[in-house]
Amino acid sequence: xxxxxxxxxxxxxxxxxxxxDAVADTEIDAPASPRQLELEKQVVQIIVDxxxxxELWRDAxxxxxxxxxxxxxxxxxxxxxxxIIIKLEDQFKLEISDDExxxxxxxxxxVDYLMQQDK
Numbered sequence: 001x002x003x004x005x006x007x008x009x010x011x012x013x014x015x016x017x018x019x020x021d022a023v024a025d026t027e028i029d030a031p032a033s034p035r036q037l038e039l040e041k042q043v044v045q046i047i048v049d050x051x052x053x054x055e056l057w058r059d060a061x062x063x064x065x066x067x068x069x070x071x072x073x074x075x076x077x078x079x080x081x082x083x084i085i086i087k088l089e090d091q092f093k094l095e096i097s098d099d100e101x102x103x104x105x106x107x108x109x110x111v112d113y114l115m116q117q118d119k
Contacts (some may be wrong), residue, residue, distance in 0.1 A: 016073070020085050036115060039115065043088075043110045044065070046091065047065075047071070047084065047107060050087070065107075067106065067111075085104065088110065092114060
């Protein structure tokens with residue numbers, strides 16, 4: 001998980017709201033690496049762009065963005081998930097198999113996956 005201060009700074013940088021439940025559930029441990037923070041910021045931007053594209057951003061921001069919230073709970077559909085995968089592949093210059101893509105259902109899952117690809 002991420003350091004609560006790092007999470008709040010990321011949310012502030014992107015001018016987002018974070019649910020109070022997400023803050024309460026956030027484990028406080030070692031600060032995230034600069035690479036992880038950068039990945040989180042990039043992934044959040046991809047998700048926000050997809051929410052805006054699907055005209056769901058206003059509804060999602062009312063529900064507040066949560067790094068553990070399944071994309072379907074934000075109102076996205078299967079086609080949106082495919083578009084997110086394509087954007088991730090383009091931005092990070094990688095190929096995500098269908099088997100791997102099935103597990104990329106929230107921001108934390110995506111960031112964890114990308115961190116594993118760096119190793």
